[in-house]
Amino acid sequence: MTKTCEVCRHWYPARGTARVSDVSTGECRAGPPARDFIWPRTKAIDTCGQYNPPPAPSPTAQATPPQAELALAGAKRSGKGKVAP
Numbered sequence: 001m002t003k004t005c006e007v008c009r010h011w012y013p014a015r016g017t018a019r020v021s022d023v024s025t026g027e028c029r030a031g032p033p034a035r036d037f038i039w040p041r042t043k044a045i046d047t048c049g050q051y052n053p054p055p056a057p058s059p060t061a062q063a064t065p066p067q068a069e070l071a072l073a074g075a076k077r078s079g080k081g082k083v084a085p
Contacts, residue, residue, distance in 0.1 A: 003051040006044035010052060014041065 005011040010030035027039035030050040034040060042048075 003047055004044060005042050005046045005048070005051075007053065008051050009054045010050065011042065011044075013044075 005026065005028060006024075008028075008030075011026050011028055013024055013026040024044045025041055026044060028042050028048070028050075029039050030048075030052070
């Protein structure tokens with residue numbers, strides 16, 4: 001994986017800006033904003049010494065429960081169906 005701004009946790013794509021030669025621009029928020037509270041603008045393909053990859057997803061976090069668990073939870077709440085211990 002390349003260590004470019006586009007995949008750094010500190011880089012945020014700029015909203016409402018024109019693309020510069022088909023490369024998106026964004027803001028590097030690795031440090032405090034500069035004068036007038038503006039973060040430095042960078043291209044998505046730029047690199048720097050403050051690169052920090054995004055956090056890995058938690059192995060215990062689950063976006064949506066499996067359908068079987070949802071059905072089981074619904075049966076317990078409604079009182080329909082018997083659930084074996």
